[in-house]
Amino acid sequence: MDREILRLAVPAFGALVAEPLFLLVDYAIVGRIGTSAVGALGVAGAALGTLVNLCVFLAYGTTAAVARQVGAGNPRQGIRMGVDGLWLAVAIGVGIVVVGWPLAPVVVEVFGASPGLAAQAVTYLRISLFGVPALLVVLAGTGVLRGLQDTVTPLVVSVGSFALNAVLNAWFVLGLGFGIAGSAWGTVLAQGLGAAVYVVVVVRGARRYGAPLRPDLAGIRAAGTAGFALLVRTACLRVVLVVASVAATRMGDAQIAAHAIAFQIWTLMAFALDAIAIAGQAITGRALGAGDVAATRAATARMVVWGVGSGVVLGVATAVARPWVPALFDAEPRVAVELAAVLWIVALLQPIAGVVFVLDGVLIGAGDRRYLAWAGVWTTLAFLPAAGLVVYAGGGLVALWLAIGVWMAARLVTLGGRAYGDSWLVTGG
Incomplete structure (x- = not known):
């Protein structure tokens, strides 16, 4: 496996x-x-x-x-x-x-x-x-x-x-x-x-x-209908990222620069975790198509282990490299201070991200698109008040990334709860 x-x-x-x-x-x-x-x-x-x-x-x-x-x-x-x-x-x-x-x-x-x-x-x-x-x-x-x-x-x-x-x-x-x-x-x-x-x-x-x-008009229409739910899911992800960037711009030039660098680091690590999610899509779809629920469960559990392990490795690497990252981007002193603080949050979120990415891929592979669309809506609604509170209370960049942590925790709950149940385990072609 x-x-x-x-x-x-x-x-x-x-x-x-x-x-x-x-x-x-x-x-x-x-x-x-x-x-x-x-x-x-x-x-x-x-x-x-x-x-x-x-x-x-x-x-x-x-x-x-x-x-x-x-x-x-x-x-x-x-x-x-x-x-x-x-x-x-x-x-x-x-x-x-x-x-x-x-x-x-x-x-x-x-x-x-x-x-x-x-x-x-x-x-x-x-x-x-x-x-x-x-x-x-x-x-x-x-x-x-x-x-x-x-x-x-x-x-x-x-x-x-x-x-x-x-x-x-x-x-x-x-x-x-x-x-x-x-x-x-x-x-x-x-x-x-x-x-x-x-x-x-x-x-x-x-x-x-x-x-x-x-x-085949019927097949194309079916593909478009199925894709709409994934479009909603993706749009929710983009809303969170855009709102976070807008919130950072209201904090000052140093904060938006630090946020931009931290987000690029987050994105780079997301590629590694998303690769496991892509494997999850292919393996889950094939196993459920074959009617093998046991293999689907076993593969999901194993990929979650891979996700957690990869997240821990990436988190530790981020924490260790944190003092030297600002210099790599030639960051000004104010930006360096903000970035060094935010990278602690980025590092701590990686194990959670590992599980979230894997389960997202598994449920996509299972064709559980409608649930993913609704989960995207609910987790976005969990993030928006947290981000709004940060802006309203004049919180800093660390507080904003903690709000992103609230969003990731909400995704962990919604995806983990779904994967624990049986509703997504629809077998056959």
């Missing part, structure tokens, strides 16, 4: 960390043409990042659906559902392009960018919109392969496409002098190639098992 978890989790972790690492290369390349270009990339990237996070249900929902059919001994139907997910991704992507193109200036204005910066951000955002259908196909294709218990191919495609992105960006921006538009076009082309690889892989799988490739 440990080998099976690692076989799925390790490549998944590599694919998860590949994107932010190569995005840093994009910032390094664009930074050579001016500060305003970097700011424009940051504004447009924030908008696109929110979009990707909201559409991650295309990967998670497809993983659960395909894995369940594989476990039930019906890979043809699994591929059929994966094809439906790809068609849904194309439909959503085209809709986003049509709606997003005229609204790009409005979206950029929401971020409060200066006129010079805003023009470049609109340029980057509008070009990048052409890559959204391909990006969503990549998400859905990743879900198909994870459902088929393959996390190595997504790793290879992820590394290859983002490496190509770095090469094209350097050529277009620095070599040909296309400016920030060159960076956007390089990303669009790399995303298109990655999507093409997934389409080829899924088409081959469909031909192998005799699954049809034509659009």
Whole structure:
């Protein structure tokens, strides 16, 4: 069981960390043409990042659906559902392009960018919109392969496409002098190639098992309906993160800088924990599809152990590295003081995060989407009063992260209570 978890989790972790690492290369390349270009990339990237996070249900929902059919001994139907997910991704992507193109200036204005910066951000955002259908196909294709218990191919495609992105960006921006538009076009082309690889892989799988490739309106509608609950769940997560950032900005420049650094550290560690959750999606869906409740329980218990252990390791590492972290970011003295204090909270929350991430993945793999949506709403409602009290009482950054701790504790209770029961253990295809 440990080998099976690692076989799925390790490549998944590599694919998860590949994107932010190569995005840093994009910032390094664009930074050579001016500060305003970097700011424009940051504004447009924030908008696109929110979009990707909201559409991650295309990967998670497809993983659960395909894995369940594989476990039930019906890979043809699994591929059929994966094809439906790809068609849904194309439909959503085209809709986003049509709606997003005229609204790009409005979206950029929401971020409060200066006129010079805003023009470049609109340029980057509008070009990048052409890559959204391909990006969503990549998400859905990743879900198909994870459902088929393959996390190595997504790793290879992820590394290859983002490496190509770095090469094209350097050529277009620095070599040909296309400016920030060159960076956007390089990303669009790399995303298109990655999507093409997934389409080829899924088409081959469909031909192998005799699954049809034509659009099935009923199947696409079912995939969209199932994905809506995961969309609600993800939207709740984004609300918490945005509210936390807004609360930090009201505390002062040192606090928002420290919060930003602490959040990046939190995100990096979340990738490691999310890799186990992805393994949980694939293993749970397959086991329940096969009707093996005992194996599902055993795998869940083992992955919780992995989550707790990983959280403890990450927490200890954070606590040990805490005195030296501010220097790594060249933080000013005020920022360093705030950051050093907050990192204690970040470290203490890691074991809880380990359990929460794993159980979230297990319940996604079980197809327990409606409960996850309601749990997202209730845990957000637990966080908002805590965050409001921090702002109203003039609490500092440590108090804000304690409010985030309240949110994580609420997630632990809602997910743990559900996993302890039997309602989510629905077997069969």
